[in-house]
Amino acid sequence: MASSTVENYLKATLLHEQKADGIVPMGALVEALGVVPGTVTSMVKAMAAQGLLEHEARQGVRLTPIGRALAVGVLRKHRLVETFLVRTLKMDWSEVHDEAEALEHAVSDRVLERISELLGHPTTDPHGDPIPDAEGNFAATKTQDSLDLCALDQPLRVTRILDQTQEFLAYVQETGLKPGAKIRVLRREPASGVLHCELAGGTEVALGLHIAGKIIVGAA
Amino acid sequence: MASSTVENYLKATLLHEQKADGIVPMGALVEALGVVPGTVTSMVKAMAAQGLLEHEARQGVRLTPIGRALAVGVLRKHRLVETFLVRTLKMDWSEVHDEAEALEHAVSDRVLERISELLGHPTTDPHGDPIPDAEGNFAATKTQDSLDLCALDQPLRVTRILDQTQEFLAYVQETGLKPGAKIRVLRREPASGVLHCELAGGTEVALGLHIAGKIIVGAA
DNA sequence: ACCTTGTTTTTGATTACTCAAAATACAAGT
DNA sequence: ACTTGTATTTTGAGTAATCAAAAACAAGGT
Ligand SMILES: [Mn+2]
Ligand SMILES: [Mn+2]
Ligand SMILES: [Mn+2]
Ligand SMILES: [Mn+2]
Numbered sequence A, B: 001m002a003s004s005t006v007e008n009y010l011k012a013t014l015l016h017e018q019k020a021d022g023i024v025p026m027g028a029l030v031e032a033l034g035v036v037p038g039t040v041t042s043m044v045k046a047m048a049a050q051g052l053l054e055h056e057a058r059q060g061v062r063l064t065p066i067g068r069a070l071a072v073g074v075l076r077k078h079r080l081v082e083t084f085l086v087r088t089l090k091m092d093w094s095e096v097h098d099e100a101e102a103l104e105h106a107v108s109d110r111v112l113e114r115i116s117e118l119l120g121h122p123t124t125d126p127h128g129d130p131i132p133d134a135e136g137n138f139a140a141t142k143t144q145d146s147l148d149l150c151a152l153d154q155p156l157r158v159t160r161i162l163d164q165t166q167e168f169l170a171y172v173q174e175t176g177l178k179p180g181a182k183i184r185v186l187r188r189e190p191a192s193g194v195l196h197c198e199l200a201g202g203t204e205v206a207l208g209l210h211i212a213g214k215i216i217v218g219a220a
Numbered sequence C: 001a002c003c004t005t006g007t008t009t010t011t012g013a014t015t016a017c018t019c020a021a022a023a024t025a026c027a028a029g030t
Numbered sequence D: 001a002c003t004t005g006t007a008t009t010t011t012g013a014g015t016a017a018t019c020a021a022a023a024a025c026a027a028g029g030t
Helices: A004-019 A026-033 A036-051 A063-088 A096-103 A109-118 A166-173 B004-020 B027-034 B038-048 B065-087 B096-103 B108-120 B166-175
Strands: A053-057 A060-063 A156-161 A182-188 A195-199 A204-207 A215-218 B055-058 B060-063 B153-159 B182-188 B195-199 B204-207 B215-219
Touching: A004 A026, A004 A036, A004 A053, A004 A060, A004 A063, A026 A036, A026 A060, A036 A053, A060 A063, A063 A096, A063 A109, A096 B108, A109 B096, A156 A166, A195 B038, B004 B027, B004 B038, B004 B055, B004 B060, B004 B065, B027 B038, B027 B060, B038 B055, B060 B065, B065 B096, B065 B108
Parallel strands: none
Antiparallel strands: A053 A060, A156 A182, A156 A215, A182 A195, A195 A204, B055 B060, B153 B182, B153 B215, B182 B195, B195 B204
């Protein structure tokens, strides 16, 4: 069985591969796992010896099919647990990540399938991230744009928040831009690129480009 | 923070103290934790140095107030998790122990209080074992007898199963003697001590003394 | 007093994970 | 080609948890 540490390495590698495909540099793992570079090198070697990763010296790592399957399983646990914590235990969506970070290693497959069933087999988590099914397949994503690129005056719905730092989630919470929120882009300031949007209650918010780029929307 | 291993040692020590008060011999921990004697000696030394246990050389260990508080917390997590798995996730009461054994170390206090709330702050787990409250106090237990000692012809209710081995739980499951079941003792065979009991549906079961001694009942 | 038996402790190793700090490789930039 | 800066690897060391096997101890029984 893979230890919690190994599971965290696998998940971090998968997330990086999904965000920027190609080889995952050692530094990305250093960053994601909060350890020093030497630690990553030695863990990666051990995991490569176990057949979970391929290690290109001085370049980085790639998941093997076995490693990927395990990583997807951990990601599924993480996201289903987050969904469970929000929907069943009524926890705040902006505080569930850390809890899930620990529980993803302790929840058995048996318990996980019970949770999935209880929740009606959800396909996205509270942050809008896709939940792979029990076989490891991600549902085909609907057409979605980041908020800074989408058309004016269309009825839209927030589907996903890409930046999941504590501060950004708090900001999103506060402005009411949570996944599920209805939104319409009123206009774009030509010079700055600042967006003016209308929220459900008629309230209006102005968003800088760097913020809008981290919010994904789809047709309402 | 106490590691999972340390939490397991603390919980095992607490359970032994509750069952047979006085000092807990090293051998009891060897047995409970499934490790060799030398391992227990060195773990116990480390935990004593941390102020979690008192170690009387060649005698055994006792929980310190700090160690006891931690142990009670772990036990509370274990039993609330078991209750949650049975009541909310509809898992079989005879298979939840192993799941709880892992989850008790991963569930945070915050999550635990949500679970307790969701369940209406239960005071006993699926096996009938008491769940301490958030301050670490066990509810005063109602008058209860082991089945081999109680009066004839009284309407009784099973409240607790002491032997929680897989086989015994399966037996209890099969005969329908689960906590909550109504039962009446019809007669006791003078020589052998074998009990004849009537269950809810009118079915009758014969129980040997060794079995009856592990089933606790209270007034129905 | 001596021996036997069961329990506990010691000793010496091993595995997994980690850090600090020094060494190395590589990609540019001049 | 040489220098510089950054990423990666190596080396040496430490902690937590474990085992195997030998040693020490505590009681009792003879
Ligand atoms: Mn994690
Ligand atoms: Mn998420
Ligand atoms: Mn446990
Ligand atoms: Mn229980």
